Every structure is written in C-alpha cells, then in structure tokens.
Amino acid sequence: MENITPFKRTMIVIAVMTSAIMVLLDMTIANVALPQMQGALGATSDTITWVLTAYTMAEAIFIPLTSYFSSKLGERRLLIVAVSGFMVSSILCGQAQSIEAMVLFRIIQGMFGAVVIPLSQSLLIAVFPSHERGKAMSIFSIGILLGPILGPTLGGLITQNMNWRWVFYVNVPVGLFCLTMIYLFVKTSNKREAVIDWPTMISMAVGIGMLQMVLDQGNQLDWFESRTIQASIIIAFVGIAYFVRRSFKTRSPVAPIWMLSNRNLALGSLMMAIFASALFGLTAQLPMMLEGVLNYPVDTTGLLMAPRGIAAAITLIATAKFMNNGRLKWMVASGAILCGIAGLIMSAYSENIDFYWLILPALIQGCGMGLVFSSLSSIAYTTLKPDQGVAGASIFNLFRTIGSSFGISIATTYQFRSSQEEWNSLGQAINPYNPNLQQWLAETGQKITDPMTQTILQEQVHKQAEIIAFVHTFTFITAMFVLIIPLLFLLKIPKQAVNKAGGAPAH
DSSP states (O other): OOOOOHHHHHHHHHHHHHHHHHHHHHHHTTGGGHHHHHHHHTOOTTGGGHHHHHHHHHHHHHGGGHHHHHHHHOHHHHHHHHHHHHHHHHHHHHHOOSHHHHHHHHHHHHHHHHTHHHHHHHHHHHHSOGGGHHHHHHHHHHHHHHHHHHHHHHHHHHHHHSOTTHHHHTHHHHHHHHHHHHHHHOOOOOOOOOOOOHHHHHHHHHHHHHHHHHHHHTTTTTGGGOHHHHHHHHHHHHHHHHHHHHHHHHOOSSSOGGGGGSHHHHHHHHHHHHHHHHHHHHHHHHHHHHHHTSOOOHHHHHHHHHHHHHHHHHHHHHHGGGOOTTTHHHHHHHHHHHHHHHHHHHTTOOTTOOHHHHHHHHHHHHHHHHHHHHHHHHHTTTTOOGGGHHHHHHHHHHHHHHHHHHHHHHHHHHHHHHHHHHHHHHHTTOSTTOHHHHHHHHHHTOOTTOHHHHHHHHHHHHHHHHHHHHHHHHHHHHHHHHTHHHHGGGOOOOGGGTTSOSSOOOO
C-alpha cells in the first residue's frame, strides 16, 4: 500500500476495527437474550440454540473464502459489500417472527460477517510500516478480545432496558458509520485474477459446516449416542480430509489451507485455536454460573464480564511498543502464566464469593489474554510474504473460530457431565447414617422425614453439585491456557527481524 499520512491511517484503523467489533459482538451479544427470543419466536429450548449455531456455522465456512473473494472484488469493495450485507441481515434478524426465519437470517449475517475479520487484520498489516506491526496487531487484538467478552455486557443491558430485537438493530447506526468511513478512507484494492476450485470449495463447506454442527449440537444430542452426530462426524471427516488434500495439491486461493506448510503460521494458528477454546469456553460458562447458581440478574452478569475485556485492552495498549520478535515468545508465556494464576483463584470458588473474588481473577486473566493474543497474531505473520496477508489472515481466523466452537462445546459437556457425577456423589450422602447430616438436622431442628427438609436438601445438593462442576471446568480451562507454553519451543522467529514488530512484511 502507498505511503499514507498518520491521519488517514487513524481513520482506516477506526473504520476497519469498528467493523470488526460490530461483527464479533454478534457472536455473543445474543446469548443473554435467548430466553426472550424463545418465547417471542415460539421456539423450544433445543431449537433456540440454532440462533447461535447458524451464525458460527456460516462464519466458519466463509472465513476461508475471504482470500478468493478479495482477489475477485478487491479488498475495499469486498469490505463495503460485507458490511452492507451484515447491516441488512441484522435488520432482518430483528424483524424475524419465527425461529425458521431467524435461523435463515443469522446464516446470511454470518456469511457477510465472516470476511470482515480477516480483511480487517490484513488491512491493518498493510497500512502500518514494518517497525509498527506490533502496534497494528495490538489494535486488532483489542477488537478481537473486546467483541466476544463485552457482547454479553451490551446484550444484557439492551435486553434488560429495551427489547431483544435491539440486539440486532444496534448494528444499523454502527454499520452506516463503518460504510461512511470505509468509503472515504479505505482505497486499497489488490484485485487480481482468481479461479474458483469447486471441489475444494464444496468439500470445505461440507466438512467445516458439519464439524460446526457437531460441536454446537453435540451436547444436546448426547454426542455419540445420536445417529445424527455419528453421521455428521463421518461426513465432516471425509469432507475435511478431501479438502486438505485438494488444497495442498491445487494451491487454490479458496480456503488456502496449504499455507500451513509455513511453520510459524501453522503453530501460531494452532496456539490461537487452543487459546480461543479456553477463552470462549470460559465466557460461555461464567455467565451460566453467575445467573444460574449465584442468581445475579442479567445486567449485573454482563457488567461482571466487562473487567476481563477492559484489562485485556489496557494491556494491549501498554505493551504495543514493546512488541518485537525477540520478545514474542516471552510475552505469550507470561500471558499464559497469568491466565493460569487467575484460573487457580477461580478453582477455589464457592457460593459465598463476593464481587472482589469475581473481579480480581478477571483482571489478572484479562492482562494475560492481552499478552497472548497480540503476540500470537504477530507470530503467525513473521515469515509470510507480502501477497499472502489476506490468505494468512483467513486461515488464522478460521482456526480461531473453530477453536472457539471446540472450547464452548468441550466446556459445556465437561461441566454437564461433572455436574451429574457430583450430584450422584453428594446425593449418596443424604442418608440417616451420615453424622454430618445428623448434626445439621439437630442444629436446625429439621427432621429428615419432613417433605420441606427433603426439598431443602435436594436444592442444596443440586446447587453444590453445580458449583463443584463449574470449579472443575475452570480448572480444566486453566490447563488449556498453560498448554500453549510447550508449543513455543517449536517456533523459529527470524533473528534479522528482531527490531521489527511481528507481522507480515510490508505491502
């Protein structure tokens, strides 16, 4: 990209990052509004989750196609089309009167939103000089982290004080602002010839789409006990296997998975998938504990999720100028350790915790997340060629999206199974021969044969089982954060670029 003034660079950053945050918010902003949507759309508890599943499936399928669409349309035109389509589909989501219509519109919304994230990342890499790429990745990371983390906060406030349909309508003024900024300041095109390879595209869409379906619906359908899940896993495996083989053979711009032959992109993407699994698993489970066990209202739950994102943003801003290739590994390791420390604090949770014990680990974990995310974003681009920016971004963000789905699915299943086991274990202690139970009965003047006493005991067993299950899940998620550290030893970061912040070479 041609040399640009600092003012124009700032305007481009505002344009692309506002677009990215708008898209990322929609991954989680609807979560807290699902109960209200269920009643308004006449959906069941099983079908309402497709509001979330449809979006993530469409996003996972279309993220790898960003490189192809960018070649055909050019980056500027594609970004305008994507933001416009996202805004229109958001209006349709807000207007939906049935669950079928909502799912269809969410698919369309995910299709248009998918290309915005890799395009934003690629444009940021392009407009910053090589020695400021660390700053570019820090800015990008702020949006990527703030969007999903603050989604429940914004969604809770909107749902509590307005109407759930405004969860989608809020994208209209934001989208109009983004379109204006993109039209005025983003001029890059990079349009070039690209031929679509249909076998690659179809196998990719089928394989990744079915994998997303398995991850999103597996726990509800009881995993391998379901014929639907069994068939979906087989189709996903065959589709992905053929897609990977075909991609390496043809080197098609459609879902360029062949770029994973680049060591740093492959390892950076893998570590991002693990990190996203832990991050999204945590953001899915924590609101469930706050609302379902500790009985916090939805707006309070949303506000308690905010410190994690705020701490991450502050860390990213504070460390941007220190990011260079010689420090990237240390920053990832330090961030993972901070996430681990926060996880250890959360592993001591009980029903008696106050706001302090919710906010303290959130701040520590937010700082760790900021260090990890920006560094991984830089690591993935250290050895890519200038013309591989969009393709690398599409693969990197595909791993982030699939990793987030894995994390939500694994954490949900782990918590559910752990809760059942703890409920059975604690339930066995409710018998006349338990001295602790006899002591409690004597102190409270209760009788074990009293139906009211039985109700109280059942409620307590259920509550304690849920708390223990959440604690086990938080410990498991902590292990996922720490799992990133051993992979750092496999990286080879170019020494000649030590004085340059990570990222792709200048466009």
